[in-house]
Amino acid sequence: MRIRLLPRTLLVVAALLMPPLVEATAAAQTPRALIETLGDKAIKSLTGNVPRAEREQRFQTLLRDGFDVEAIGRFTLGRYWRQATPEQQAEYLKLFERFIVQAYAARFAEYTGEQFRVTGERPDGDVVLVQSEIFKAGAPPTKVEWRVAHNSAPKIVDVVVEGVSMAVTQRSEFAAVIQRSGGSVDGLLAALRSKTSG
């Protein structure tokens, strides 16, 4: 599927006129359809000249709609999840979502007219791997794989860009922060708090 890109101004107008993103997609959906609609929406609503707060708001909506944020959060805390108290777990999940929104929403601002298409899918254990490409004429495409868990509704549990898994990356970074603060989850919570307070 190819997405023809509109001029920037038109894009912004279209994004502003778009109805809220949540309701429409909740019903029965295949993993592939989830990725197709999500990619479409991300390019329409997150790129171009959108104020930062607005972009983060929209990104958060897409994140909650398409991703299993709690499962990703648990995975990225790794073995420290079970060591954390319920209070620490709850605060961690809140900070984790905020951190992801801040760190990743901004990356859509640097978008320069690439197109997005789903190229295939294959089962991989208990998830479906949806393969896609971000491409631009005259340049090799960037390969993006989406790990989609399919329970009541399909939800993304990881995004792998050219072999780099976002979930593994965050788990590794968080583990380093925890280890450097003497194995304490509080060290990570403090770091996340100060990073997301800006």
Place this chain on the structure above:
Amino acid sequence: MERTRQRMRTGLGRLATLACALALVALTATAAGAADPDDDADDPLEGLNRSLYDVNRVLDGLLLKPAAMVYRGVLPEEVRDGVRNVLDNLKGPVILANDLMQGESTRAGVTLKRFAVNSTVGMLGVRDAASAEGLYRHDEDFGQTLAVWGIGGGPYLFLPLLGPTNPRDVTGMLVDNFVIDPWGHMARATDNDWFSYTRFGLDVLDTRARNIEALDDIERNQIDPYAFIRTTSRQRRASEILNGRPASGAR
């Protein structure tokens, strides 16, 4: 006479470095073994690496980044793209040799065609005419060839200027540049060492200029940039070694 001696000395120096690096690889390759994929750190030299990371950040902030910003500010994009294309085209023979040593005949064919097209139609590599025909560039180096041959990376290293690497890949880089690369040999043989220095300098400068926003982003948005670069560079490298094919038994 003086020049010849000079050349021999640097040649010997390089050989010595190469020998040391090879010895280091041999030592560490056996020790590396199969790392637990869940052991995210696996960084026995972390203390040293973090110091070198800080050294690099200071040097980068004082010298390389400002130079890269000037480079990007002064030269128009078309010129910088031309420079990049020439540098990439010069890497053709090294990529081809490594494609072949890894038994990747299809990719070797692409590299060969790219080099032929870009060196002629592309005016000595200035224009990447091959990409316009769907012959996209891929990278390959002797570090990857060693990996394909079953040699482990050894301990993670963060080196100033080179960034995230390991003893195997440092060895690979030395072999690529001083053994395989034909242009380096030609430059040395004809007393045109300036060519190799200019090429190296431009490569570093252009690479840095293309990553200004990306690195700023990591420093600004991640909570432990060192750990972030460590894990992403390793995952990327593992994927490059497999030429983007899915790993068997991945998580």
